[in-house]
Amino acid sequence: MKPITGSCLCGSVAFEISAAPLMFLYCHCRSCQKSSGTAHAANLAFPKDSMKWTQGEDLIQVFIDSKDNPGHPRSFCRNCGSPVPKRSRNQQFWVVPSGSLDSDPGMKPQANIYWAEHVPWYVPSDEIPKNEGAITP
Ligand SMILES: [Zn+2]
Ligand SMILES: [Zn+2]
Secondary structure, eight states: OOOEEEEOTTSSSEEEEOSOOSEEEEEOOHHHHHHHTSSOEEEEEEETTSEEEEEOGGGEEEEEOSSSSTTOEEEEETTTOOBOOEEOTTSSEEEEEGGGBSSOOSOOOOEEESGGGOOTTOOOGGGSOOOSSOOOO
């Protein structure tokens, strides 16, 4: 199969994945809210030997949450702050932020996890109007 590619916002960190995703989840845990700056993370899981960095591995910074979800790791580009793939806590797979992908992973989100922690203002995007571009307050 053609590799699935991804990169950070500034383009310094780039990677390639050579396998199909195992799972695609929205994570509503407090740690993902804080680190993503929004309602939930949207992450894919890929087999542990399927991912390789093609660029910028030396720019990756790892932060370990000690407060909201102790031990929860976050990997991001030191230059632009974008989340980039990280090893799962059990080291058995890669957790890949869906927005970092530059090609279609061929899977759609399957479940919400940590729903118990979801933000009180959450509204599924399907339930609010869609505008082609920006709108102002
Ligand atoms: Zn970057
Ligand atoms: Zn989470």
